Amino acid sequence: MLRYLTSGESHGRCVTAIVDGLPSGLAVSKKDLDSELSRRMFGYGRGKRMSIESDRAEILSGLRKGITVGSPIALLINNSDHSIDSLPVILEPRPGHADLAGILKYGARDARDILERASARETVARVGVGAISKMLLKEFGISVLSHVIQIGRVSAVTKGMGFGRIQEMAEKSAVRCADPASSKLMCKEIDNAKSDGDTLGGVFEVVIKGVPAGLGSHVQWDRKIDAKLAMAMMSIQAIKGVSFGAGFDVSSLRGSEVHDEIFYEKQRGFFRRTNSAGGFEGGMTNGENLVVRAAMKPIATLRRPLASVNIRTKKKVLATVERSDVCAVPSAGVVGEAVAAIEIANALIEKIGGDSIREMRRNFDGYLEQIKRA
Amino acid sequence: MLRYLTSGESHGRCVTAIVDGLPSGLAVSKKDLDSELSRRMFGYGRGKRMSIESDRAEILSGLRKGITVGSPIALLINNSDHSIDSLPVILEPRPGHADLAGILKYGARDARDILERASARETVARVGVGAISKMLLKEFGISVLSHVIQIGRVSAVTKGMGFGRIQEMAEKSAVRCADPASSKLMCKEIDNAKSDGDTLGGVFEVVIKGVPAGLGSHVQWDRKIDAKLAMAMMSIQAIKGVSFGAGFDVSSLRGSEVHDEIFYEKQRGFFRRTNSAGGFEGGMTNGENLVVRAAMKPIATLRRPLASVNIRTKKKVLATVERSDVCAVPSAGVVGEAVAAIEIANALIEKIGGDSIREMRRNFDGYLEQIKRA
Amino acid sequence: MLRYLTSGESHGRCVTAIVDGLPSGLAVSKKDLDSELSRRMFGYGRGKRMSIESDRAEILSGLRKGITVGSPIALLINNSDHSIDSLPVILEPRPGHADLAGILKYGARDARDILERASARETVARVGVGAISKMLLKEFGISVLSHVIQIGRVSAVTKGMGFGRIQEMAEKSAVRCADPASSKLMCKEIDNAKSDGDTLGGVFEVVIKGVPAGLGSHVQWDRKIDAKLAMAMMSIQAIKGVSFGAGFDVSSLRGSEVHDEIFYEKQRGFFRRTNSAGGFEGGMTNGENLVVRAAMKPIATLRRPLASVNIRTKKKVLATVERSDVCAVPSAGVVGEAVAAIEIANALIEKIGGDSIREMRRNFDGYLEQIKRA
């Protein structure tokens, strides 16, 4: 079982993670790890903080000469601004943030006690854990991409584009959108919101290629891999909706239009020609690409602040204005890749067992052979 | 911690559940329990099986004279048809079902080995566990409803309707839709699909009223209550999308249009006048109604079957036609209430602690007082 | 992951269990299952109740034609006496039982609310789950025995006896002791205690043969298989001590006397000639027999009752006298086999992965080959 905990506040000394359950024999590339952290930082619409952070993960444990030995890996990513103890008290909770709910729950007298941890800064740790999970998945031919398909009122058109093409185009786009025309319009949409002191949300899509059929299970509610993936995606800050494949559109279609017919060829084994299911049937992967979408709400810290209440005086006030971005959907997509990679890596480990890459591969190959000849 | 396991196949002897972690001192009404099971069974669009099943739960353990003693409760719901060992082999996996993925995963040579457990018949156990969770929530003034807001192309209009009104109207509707005009159109939509040998999906909404701020937590990804709720909803058979509050619409709105401003009155404490967040901020409840939507795909067993492959011969065939419904969205909504109730009950237990209703109430009252004066 | 919950009160309708995580393709013998339940019931020193209970498990789910399909298995064992709602109130908590602690925790006003669930009657469900786990282990050449090595002042001498011989002799003994001379003395010891209105405890040993090296892990505190096994053993009613191999004796020996030297032969791979470690090193199995001991306290319900306090009047009283046994160590040993089998089966599933017996065996054989050639 792959499991992890993260720690760290937005303006604390650092953000950290411990991930437990990795096999031995996995080469962990420090370069690839930092490259994932960089991918999280950029994106048109990110604010000033991004320019001062230049995230690098230190790997504190779990490797010998760059190779896993089965031990837990600890990651540490320093914050450049770690003035947490000297920052001013915040008495005006911001609508749309964890501030007020957290104040009530934890009996806090300063919203900073809450927002420091609730901040999306924490996701840098998850991207780190996700990067290692991706390295593990890669050993089994599994790759993960994300791309932005909506920002504000602008949607992308990616119909007919393959996995490789989407990945390539998204990496080139300032907003991680694989459709160049929409990409430009999204930047414009961000400019407009910015000049209005407002913020934007959007939708990103994560696609995972190469996952064999049979991860997850239909037999118990909490073993369904799509359900676990939904939890992981929804746990990303500001996500308010998650869907698979045709998603909410399935509700207005008929059965004959939705379900993916089954085909077989000796070389490929079983396969589909459509993917409305987004790669999941009955709480299991079905061998097709996994396609997950997540809807992100606009950033809750506005330059034009909303009505709030001073928690000490109980007087009506305007919510605190903190340094913030206009739109963080491209970054959220990178976080989405990470948490999805973690869940799939976990499901793979559970499915095939094994404690070393060598043992996992032996079991994996045996399973692939089995399902081809099923 | 409230946790549960279910067991049982569609045509096995029965479906069962064990739920562990209930406090002592809770009166469990057998009548209310069976009433919830009945609510799951009905709905325009359900097929023949519903008329032969008349679910009654037996409570095998955990009560003395109808009151919980802290022990786990076991529920057993008999199947009227339990011919599992004599039913014919199924070699044609049905697109949209767990059949093929399950066959590959478990090395099955008969799709029945998979579909018997993957069937939504299993949800009767979850509705039972949910019924008990609702009884617990009721002790703390928390109530749960569901209503259908879309079937096929027909959407309901419930804007401006309060909790009580929606609940009342949904209970009266053949499709559990609170808008009478749409309710009729939905039935018509179902009739049309039926006459075409086709099936329909839709969207239901669960609303939970009376939940205090502060359930769940922002501090660790897997403690976010909205993420857990998303997992629970997505674990319901045929659900392909889950959203909170304004849901996917948040992605096209601006921050100033989305976030729920904060107000305070001495009597009420903190409150909001809008609820785009659907009652969740930062992975915690914020004191407003919880509003969750789930999109259900059309039923995967069509009278007009789809293309499939015989798993033995590998020849192209038509998928098996099993007894089936045309539309199960109203029932799925009842299951949604159940799984949501379980998650909220669990989060409540974790928040306030205590092992008896009396102790829980003492802690709960203390907490309500605290957050009012916060 | 193999996991299970049990439910049921001592005088309730039945005791049940749901076990989740079994592979498909395992033949479950109803006869072997009931035979394990019988083994739990007998033993010199058991009281009247044993003669009226004749436990038979019903398998409610999870099988088709006697073979697992990967679904959870539910077991139900009826109680012959299920008068729970009409039995008299108990106001005098019995020292040594859960009564008083449970009353305080759950705010009970009747000790029966506690003792009905705390009773060792619950272990019948665990023996059922253990029986299925044993069937799984058997597929991989792993067998489990228990024998009683001490009752009161009498100890058994089994030095030099092999696995098969101990198993055979223990099954023949009225107290499940493999040493016939001690067996007789133990019966005598029980007779004496009985005539004094007193009770006895003792020590049993569980031995597991055929477990490959490498179950469990040293990398995280809660993944150590010996630690998990200690938890499982200590969770058996009345157990106050658990040890592995040389156990508490290790504390008075020197390193050179304790550690098991390592040898290698091409046919056998690595092996030891001694087993002070009881088959565990570094939180992992090391390929030798697993040897676990558990110390059981004397039964807490005495015919000559102890001082207690009436929970209503707070007056000093004598503790309630319930129907009881004089000595239950032989039965506890059978429960010990069960919980140990469950833990090892769980660790095996985690180690080798796989969802069918066929897939597990392929992975298992690959692993055995690997460690032989390591």
Next chain:
Amino acid sequence: MLRYLTSGESHGRCVTAIVDGLPSGLAVSKKDLDSELSRRMFGYGRGKRMSIESDRAEILSGLRKGITVGSPIALLINNSDHSIDSLPVILEPRPGHADLAGILKYGARDARDILERASARETVARVGVGAISKMLLKEFGISVLSHVIQIGRVSAVTKGMGFGRIQEMAEKSAVRCADPASSKLMCKEIDNAKSDGDTLGGVFEVVIKGVPAGLGSHVQWDRKIDAKLAMAMMSIQAIKGVSFGAGFDVSSLRGSEVHDEIFYEKQRGFFRRTNSAGGFEGGMTNGENLVVRAAMKPIATLRRPLASVNIRTKKKVLATVERSDVCAVPSAGVVGEAVAAIEIANALIEKIGGDSIREMRRNFDGYLEQIKRA
């Protein structure tokens, strides 16, 4: 729920921990934290490494101005020797260590891949987490001590000594033994073993004072607090036996000699005059001191090495001699305090709920009142 993961190798850069689930409002004393780390390091019989390590924990997250805010706390303790990547390959697994089992499990070709993580160096992280748990317990009047009661053939006599006296005397002793005469003999025993190139084990006892009745639960096997504690103790390196109260001695006593009679006084509520149960009945605390013993095997790295096998050549060799201690029982006792404190803190949080010290105390006081008047 309090949960934690640790990471770090013996000669890696550092050892770390993340602990999740702490309430807000707890003052964390850096001085008390380091003082616990120091207590772990010392003890007659520890070798050279101890003199070069001077452990100090850095608190990387979770605090603002020294007070918890509910966020996870990350601890980092540097290793002074972090030459892991340049240390020589080890091909001779040491009997009694994780070496061989780990090599087989993880497919390692160098025992160092295993022993670096299996080393008791890891326990420094657990002592750190335990130190914070103790601070939490202290808020509720709960204190924890450990003392050594046996080393080799020497046993301590502490009968009649109270909690405070044992604590005071143990802190003064070079071997953490509360009996000065035995303390001296233990040092002598260690000197003798040392001069023979041999090692020693022993027994330590952890006592916890001030725990209210009702932590843990009898209702499900894995909720029994004594079982959880047994797991925690057994997860400490080199522990081979765990017992509560009278421990293995219960097996040779009669019921009338063992069970702790129940008394009541208006001021104290229910209480006992004896404590054979070691504070646990029915898987719950019963209000008396918790008394746990653990047997530690002699250190497995001997100056006079044991027979082993070269994992590459398969030739018979002598096991590698690594820098090592003669006896580590006093240190293990400190680790025992830590892991016991974590378990009890966790059970307390579960019992009384609450997310701030203030809320926990309100619930705690309410509960104490309840059980007094029960």
